[in-house]
Amino acid sequence: MKLRTEFRLRIRRGDDIAVGPGKIDLLEAIDTAGSITAAARSLGMSYRRAWLLVDTMNRCFRIPVVEAEAGGKRGGGARLTRLGRDVIERYRRIERNAARASAADIRALTRKLAG
Numbered sequence: 868m869k870l871r872t873e874f875r876l877r878i879r880r881g882d883d884i885a886v887g888p889g890k891i892d893l894l895e896a897i898d899t900a901g902s903i904t905a906a907a908r909s910l911g912m913s914y915r916r917a918w919l920l921v922d923t924m925n926r927c928f929r930i931p932v933v934e935a936e937a938g939g940k941r942g943g944g945a946r947l948t949r950l951g952r953d954v955i956e957r958y959r960r961i962e963r964n965a966a967r968a969s970a971a972d973i974r975a976l977t978r979k980l981a982g
Contacts, residue, residue, distance in 0.1 A: 868914075870977050870980070872966075872973050872977075873886070874962055874965050874966065875888055876888070876894060876958070876961060876962065880927040882971075883923050883926070883927055884923070885923075885924060885925065885927035885928065886927075886958060889920070890923075890924055891919055891954075891955055891958050891959070892910060893907075893910060893912075893917055893920055893921070893952055893956050894924075894932065894933070894947060894954065895955060895979070896909050896910055897921075897933060897945050897946070897947060897951075898946075898947045898949055898952070898955075900942045900946040901936075901945065901946065902943075902945050903917050903918055903921060903933070903945045904917075906945075921933045921945075924954075924962060928954070930948065931948055931950070931951075932947065932948055932950050932951035933945050933946070933947060933948065933951055934946055934948055937962055
């Protein structure tokens, strides 16, 4: 059996999760796809679920992390704001730093796991 270590960082604002692993994945998917609909589809979630996650993030931060784009021939879309990209970058940096800082302890714990 292969061991897997993952950090599940969540930052809360009151009762809401402002940012966590699923929301970061959604932001990255929106950045790639250019729409909430396509991002939701790529992550196997409903548009409504994705929209609710975006709405929560936008309410939690001082300025929106995702903005709607005006329609055209193909309809509208969504794009990350500068803050949205900054949130992704900082979140991923925290994950990398945490993994490096805890590597020795993780190795020690995994050596103690049943075979």
